[in-house]
């Protein structure tokens with residue numbers, strides 16, 4: 006039965022038939038609804054009972070989020086976009102795991118009532134068993150997107166809720182969770198079902214790109230289609246074996262649940278080596294012919310990093326020099342980076358969002374270096390670091406004598422400096438509101454006027470901005486102009502915090518190499534310690550910790566637990582989110598402690614770990630027993 010919004014009269018009648026007369030309300034509600042009601046009754050629940058939104062145990066939440074890390078990261082970009090679309094709808098957005106436990110929430114939750122706000126919290130059990138019929142649980146039980154409106158909820162207490170959800174499957178077709186929008190007020194629906202379906206498809210694609218493959222391609226019947234989030238996707242191993250295909254590909258190619266034994270040539274004419282050659286040499290998209298004779302167009306979405314080929318994007322014609330990409334091994338981030346390069350090269354401004362130290366500036370430089378404007382300069386300006394009365398002149402430039410103390414002959418501003426290249430506006434959330442108006446004018450007209458001048462100077466710049474702040478909130482609080490926000494946000498690049506990244510081990514290796522430390526010096530168990538630390542200062546803090554370990558360990562000797570900073574080893578609480586500069590300073594302060602004091606700390610810690618056994622401690626420290634004895638006797 007196709008789902009339509011049923012009148013509340015039909016639902017009331019359905020409830021009466023089902024709950025009071027014990028008959029099936031066929032046709033009055035979606036069949037999936039009364040199937041869910043039956044399951045709830047089977048669980049011994051009563052429609053009139055009082056229920057509560059209960060969080061799982063507090064200390065289990067971290068484990069829950071860790072277990073679902075891939076799903077959470079894969080969902081982040083779609084949820085961010087969805088939250089933007091939902092700003093004025095009153096819907097909260099939530100992601101659940103496959104058991105219906107809430108993993109992440111977003112959207113205008115502050116407008117929701119108390120009861121809904123209790124439900125919209127990571128860790129709250131929203132399964133059918135816990136809260137009765139709801140869209141997330143029913144969508145997952147049925148494997149289809151569904152809306153559950155008002156009285157369709159099992160518990161009468163939940164009759165105010167309107168929710169629409171879609172299930173999410175991993176690349177192997179296994180259910181992994183659901184995406185849902187819920188509000189606690191009636192109102193018109195707006196194609197929410199297909200919105201949820203699109204969103205689930207986008208998340209599934211991101212999950213798909215996280216799974217290891219030699220090459221992943223997106224296929225479309227149109228040569229000009231560049232929306233990678235809705236295409237048919239196939240991943241191949243290095244000899245052309247099909248490793249995974251997404252739901253759309255299964256439907257499109259008529260393939261069942263299992264792909265085992267399926268090879269490139271079972272699907273396409275020609276051979277896999279031909280595809281790889283074309284990817285290395287040709288412009289994309291690449292025409293491929295199915296065994297049925299149908300001609301499709303392929304775009305490479307992911308290439309194993311050691312394939313140092315030059316990928317050309319047809320949309321912006323921008324070469325992606327994978328060799329200069331920083332260490333963002335996480336496939337979801339890589340995909341976003343590549344999409345951002347295309348967008349930037351095509352003239353769209355990029356807004357990078359992420360906590361402090363997640364690599365926003367590193368990413369901005371990589372976007373510039375790989376974009377169409379890479380031959381021009383990269384000009385970075387930190388909007389939060391320049392004094393209020395200097396920022397205007399610094400950005401826009403000024404004429405001779407524009408203000409007291411201005412340089413004779415005037416000066417170009419950073420915006421003009423960036424001509425032909427990229428302007429990077431860091432900490433854009435800190436830009437004073439009056440300057441936001443001026444910046445907006447410049448960005449719209451692509452012309453700049455220096456302070457105290459009327460001459461218009463033409464601009465040709467690529468724009469990247471970055472912030473660790475939630476610009477949506479700043480807009481709501483009227484501290485950031487919404488029109489500037491939309492002007493800056495041609496595409497959002499979200500950099501997840503380290504604790505949610507799936508490539509920590511790769512990043513550690515990359516940073517060790519950058520610091521000139523042989524990655525082999527860090528054994529697996531030490532890596533596990535690094536991987537279980539939450540890294541509030543993100544990559545900046547990780548780099549500082551590795552530098553610290555290098556200073557503590559002897560040259561070329563293995564890096565041991567006692568060489569890692571105390572916070573990482575859990576010996577003192579993790580630092581709070583300090584501003585970047587003070588974290589760097591912290592690292593420096595640690596590094597300039599007297600050597601003797603440092604040595605004493607390291608040796609004490611090694612002795613403690615080896616329970617006083619001199620041989621073990623010496624081994625840990627990478628020194629001889631005699632040296633350790635000598636040191637202990639002297640001190």
Ligand SMILES: Nc1ncnc2c1ncn2[C@@H]1O[C@H](COP(=O)(O)OP(=O)(O)OP(=O)(O)O)[C@@H](O)[C@H]1O
Nearest residue numbers: 331332333361362363364365366367544545548585
């Ligand atoms: N992907 C990466 N590869 C190598 N180093 C990285 C990466 N990301 C971040 N870093 C390191 O972390 C430090 C912080 O990076 P960056 O300044 O780009 O972060 P940010 O998000 O802009 O921080 P803030 O918001 O505090 O300005 C850099 O000095 C760099 O050493």
